[in-house]
Amino acid sequence: MQHFNAYEMAVQQFELAADKLDLSEDMRQILRAPKRELTVHFPVRLDDGSIKTITGYRVQHNVNRGPAKGGIRYSPDVTLDEVKALAMWMTWKCAVVGIPYGGAKGGVICDPKHMTRGELERLTRRFTTEISIIIGPHSDIPAPDVNTNSQVMAWMMDTYSMHSGFSVPAVVTGKPLSIGGSEGRNEATANGVLFVTRRAAHRAGMPLQGAHVSIQGFGNVGAIASRLFHNEGCKIVAVSDTTGGIYNEVGLDPAAVQRHKMAHGTVATYPAARRMGSAEVLEVPCDILVPAATEGVITEENAERVQARIIAEAANGPTTPEADTILFKKGCIVIPDILANAGGVTVSYFEWVQDLQSFFWHVEEITLRLEGIMNRAFDAVTGMAERSHCDLRLGANMLAISRVAEATLVRGIYP
The missing domain is CATH 3.40.50.720 (NAD(P)-binding Rossmann-like Domain)
Structure with missing residues (x-):
C-alpha cells in the first residue's frame, strides 16, 4: 500500500490547476500555504479522575473571500497534514459554489468511541476555549465533521457564549434547532x-x-x-x-x-x-x-x-x-468532492445567515435554494472543464482557485 498524505495530494491538485491557469509564482505562494495553523495541547479530566493531555488543531487556509469555515473532527488518526488538506479543500469548496467564506478545518486526536458523554463534553469545552482566540461568528465558524455532531456544536456554542457573556449562535453551524440550527442541515x-x-x-x-x-x-x-x-x-x-x-x-x-x-x-x-x-x-x-x-x-x-x-x-x-x-x-x-459534497457547507451558510438576522426559513425554501446553488455550480464547473479540455476536478479547482485569486488581487497585499 503506497504512502498517502492528504496535504501532499491537495497541493498536487492545486499545482495542476495553477499550471492550467498560468498562475504567477507569487500568487501560488499565497494560495498554497495556510494562513494560520494553531496547535493546542490541553488537559482533560477523565471519569476515573485521571488527567489526559490531548492535542488539537485549527487551521485557517484562506480568508480572502470571507470568514473561515470548516468542520471539526474527533479521531485517533487526526494529523496536522490532514487538517491542512481539508482546510485547503474547504477554501475551494466555498469558492466553487460561490458562498462568501474561506476555508478552515479542525481536529482533535482522541477516540470518541471509547469516551463517555461527560468526557466528550469536557474535552469539547476545553478545546473550544483553547481555539476561542481565532474562532468567532465573523472570523471562523466551526461545524460538525467525522465523529462530531449537533450536540458537540451545542457545547462549543455554549462555551464561546459563556466567554462572551451573551449567546452567540452564529459562532458554529450544525447546531440543534432549539438553539439556532437550520432545518435541512442534516440532509x-x-x-x-x-x-x-x-x-x-x-x-x-x-x-x-x-x-x-x-x-x-x-x-x-x-x-x-x-x-x-x-x-x-x-x-x-x-x-x-x-x-x-x-x-x-x-x-x-x-x-x-x-x-x-x-x-x-x-x-x-x-x-x-x-x-x-x-x-x-x-x-x-x-x-x-x-x-x-x-x-x-x-x-x-x-x-x-x-x-x-x-x-x-x-x-x-x-x-x-x-x-x-x-x-x-x-x-x-x-x-469532485469540492462540488459534490458542498451541500453541507452551503446549508451551513444558510444557518449562519439565519442566525445573524434572527429570521429562519422553512425547509422547502432551504432545499430549493440549495438545489439552485448546486445546479449553477455544476454548470459552471462543466463549462470550465469543457473550455479547458479537462476533467471535472481540474475544472472545479480552476474555477475555485481563479475566484480566490481574483479576490486576493482585488484586495491587494497589506500593508
Missing part, C-alpha cells in the same frame, strides 16, 4: 450529492430510474444518500461501513439496512445480501458510485477495477490524482 450534504449526480446523469443521457448505486460509507451522509437515491428510483446494490460491506444485485432496502445497523452496530451482518470487504464495494458492477467514507480510497491500484459511469464524491479526497487520470481515460465522470 444537506446528501441532498447536494443527489442534485449534482442528477445533473451529471442528465448530461450523460443516463436515467436515474433503475440506475444501480453503490455507496461506500454508511454514516450520516451515506445512509441519507442511500435513502434519497432509493426514493429517486435507483437500486442500491451495495453499501459498507467500517466493519465491512454487503452486495445484492437486485437491490437493498436502505431503511431495513439502517434498522439492522442501529440494532447490531454493523451493516456487514445484514442477512439479505452477500458479505464483502469495504473496499470491494468500490468495484461492484454499478452505474453510480458514492464514496462517502474517508480520503484516498480510489487509487492507482484499484481505479481500473471501478465499474461506475459516475462517481459522486460525498467524502473529502477519496480519489488520488493518479486514479483521476485512469478514470478520465476510461470515460468515467468524477464529480
Whole structure:
C-alpha cells in the first residue's frame, strides 16, 4: 500500500490547476500555504479522575473571500497534514459554489468511541476555549465533521457564549434547532450529492430510474444518500461501513439496512445480501458510485477495477490524482468532492445567515435554494472543464482557485 498524505495530494491538485491557469509564482505562494495553523495541547479530566493531555488543531487556509469555515473532527488518526488538506479543500469548496467564506478545518486526536458523554463534553469545552482566540461568528465558524455532531456544536456554542457573556449562535453551524440550527442541515450534504449526480446523469443521457448505486460509507451522509437515491428510483446494490460491506444485485432496502445497523452496530451482518470487504464495494458492477467514507480510497491500484459511469464524491479526497487520470481515460465522470459534497457547507451558510438576522426559513425554501446553488455550480464547473479540455476536478479547482485569486488581487497585499 503506497504512502498517502492528504496535504501532499491537495497541493498536487492545486499545482495542476495553477499550471492550467498560468498562475504567477507569487500568487501560488499565497494560495498554497495556510494562513494560520494553531496547535493546542490541553488537559482533560477523565471519569476515573485521571488527567489526559490531548492535542488539537485549527487551521485557517484562506480568508480572502470571507470568514473561515470548516468542520471539526474527533479521531485517533487526526494529523496536522490532514487538517491542512481539508482546510485547503474547504477554501475551494466555498469558492466553487460561490458562498462568501474561506476555508478552515479542525481536529482533535482522541477516540470518541471509547469516551463517555461527560468526557466528550469536557474535552469539547476545553478545546473550544483553547481555539476561542481565532474562532468567532465573523472570523471562523466551526461545524460538525467525522465523529462530531449537533450536540458537540451545542457545547462549543455554549462555551464561546459563556466567554462572551451573551449567546452567540452564529459562532458554529450544525447546531440543534432549539438553539439556532437550520432545518435541512442534516440532509444537506446528501441532498447536494443527489442534485449534482442528477445533473451529471442528465448530461450523460443516463436515467436515474433503475440506475444501480453503490455507496461506500454508511454514516450520516451515506445512509441519507442511500435513502434519497432509493426514493429517486435507483437500486442500491451495495453499501459498507467500517466493519465491512454487503452486495445484492437486485437491490437493498436502505431503511431495513439502517434498522439492522442501529440494532447490531454493523451493516456487514445484514442477512439479505452477500458479505464483502469495504473496499470491494468500490468495484461492484454499478452505474453510480458514492464514496462517502474517508480520503484516498480510489487509487492507482484499484481505479481500473471501478465499474461506475459516475462517481459522486460525498467524502473529502477519496480519489488520488493518479486514479483521476485512469478514470478520465476510461470515460468515467468524477464529480469532485469540492462540488459534490458542498451541500453541507452551503446549508451551513444558510444557518449562519439565519442566525445573524434572527429570521429562519422553512425547509422547502432551504432545499430549493440549495438545489439552485448546486445546479449553477455544476454548470459552471462543466463549462470550465469543457473550455479547458479537462476533467471535472481540474475544472472545479480552476474555477475555485481563479475566484480566490481574483479576490486576493482585488484586495491587494497589506500593508
